[in-house]
Amino acid sequence: MREWKKLKTELLQNKGVKKEYDRLTPRYKAISELISVRIEKGITQKELARKIGTKQSAIARFEAGNINPSLGFLEKIAEVMGYKLTISLSK
Secondary structure (H helix, E strand, C coil): CHHHHHHHHHHCCCHHHHHHHHHHHHHHHHHHHHHHHHHHCCCCHHHHHHHHCCCHHHHHHHHCCCCCCCHHHHHHHHHHCCCCCCCCCCC
16 A cells, blocks of 8 residues: 555656546545445445446446446435435535
């Protein structure tokens, strides 16, 4: 873990890398939160997919960050897990 932190610090000194990292941070934070809640609730990707009417592969692609999910998709996931999706803007 220490090596990763050192590498991350070095990479973030590059302005282009830092800009892209900052741009992607909210996306990956949201994905991480939803994965954590799914695991905490003991729901598999397959179960979640069935409950929201999609395929397990769609959940896997979402959790890997390989798709841009619609708000409806995110709302369905949140609802199935007993949460409400909220979105905020900040400067």
